[in-house]
Amino acid sequence: MPIETLQVPTPDGRADAFAAFPDHGERYPGVLMYSDGFGIRPVLREMALELAGHGYYVLVPNLFYRHGPAPVIDLPGHIGEEARPAVFAQLMPLIEAHTCERVLSDADAYLRFLSTRREVAAGPVAVTGYCIGGLLAMRTAAAHPGRVAAVAAFHGPVSADGPDLYSRITAQVHLGHAEGDVTPEALAELNQALDAAGVRYTSEIYPGTIHGFTMSDTDTFSASGLKHHWDRLLHLLDRMADH
Template identity: 25%
Template sequence: MQIIKRNVELRVDDSLMRVYVAAPKPEGRYPGIVFFSDIYQLGGPITRLADRLAGYGYVVAAPEIFHRLEPVGTVIEPSDLGRMQGNDDARRTAIAHYDADTRAVLDFLKSESSVLPNKLGSMGFCIGGHLAYRAAFQPEVKATVSCYPTGIPIGKLGKGVADTLQRTGEIHGELLLVFGTLDPHVKEPDRHTLAQTLEKTGVRHQILIYEADHTFMRDDGPRYDPAATDAAWNELISFLKRVIG
């Protein structure tokens, strides 16, 4: 499906938040997805993932997660210095601010005439996987895809300690988790903790595990795994189609 792309300006706590929106080109009404980047924000590898998702028939809205700290349009380079910058931005962002941004993007999607407001989901990668997991606390989020989410078992997300794991029982929709066995940032004990918590709280979920590294779906680096990426896409699209259409 062909897509159209645009940038939208939202104001959250008087901070300008750029939201990259990719949507199907044919007129109609589609499910909406709030889509979270990794610490490098909305560079080409992330917007290509958003575009790909839109092509399956979703209105995808991706916010700049560090808009309170970085000038609008900032893309952090995936280098040693960029990693320091992105991790520092993450550390300095209040958890309540992340949640407020999620709320703003969901409200934006619900206001769009091309979005089916009762068919909303979330998706994210790395820190964005953690944010997508938290987005699932919102009652209108019916389907969540969380790809190699970092920091959930230890509460590492932003300023202070995140209560994400403890709030897992607030998830009323369905959750799909995507992991790589070679991931040094989300190791087997963390995966086990998440799976155990989801089982105990009764959250409907699926877990996909590939022999792949962290950020294996990001197509600009040495950890990119095209075969694992395609396999994950097949599964996550089937999941989204089943849950929200």
């Protein structure tokens, strides 16, 4: 299965990115995948290839392309407790510079790019994201209700923008929360806000997980959490593809 290295035109330049998709010469539903704050690295390629193997065209952009091509900072092969403070010290300025205005400008560019690819089927797309990418996925779905039919966010700060965000989302939503991130009370409050906004969603705490549980190159990884994530994500995307 090929991985294609790409340059996505944006109003601020070109975002380096990659796409994974089946090599059958057909057209596949498009999925925009936002990385976590650590950015593009081998584990993201593994995840994109896994998803592509289920019949999707998966586009993974470098969120921080304005600061240089990925990897924007040097990352250890395994991101453990000792490495984390130094890594975050370099990453936080990039994350803070990635304003909502920039997020939405980039989202326009990424979705436009998907619509031009000959390997991508006509029709709506899905957006998925991890950690900060989960919030970006929700913002993208809210900004493009006619284009995004499914959105998933895993261990993401999805309530950071408040309930106004939810009222603009028409996509089917799945939110997979780390047990270490969300209390049952906070989950109930979030789900109540989603209900009030009329969002079609599933939103649950993944048992025994802490923030970052999907990423196998970190010390927060949970194999059972990752499997649960694939079960939920593929179910969501299959429903989109069937419509």
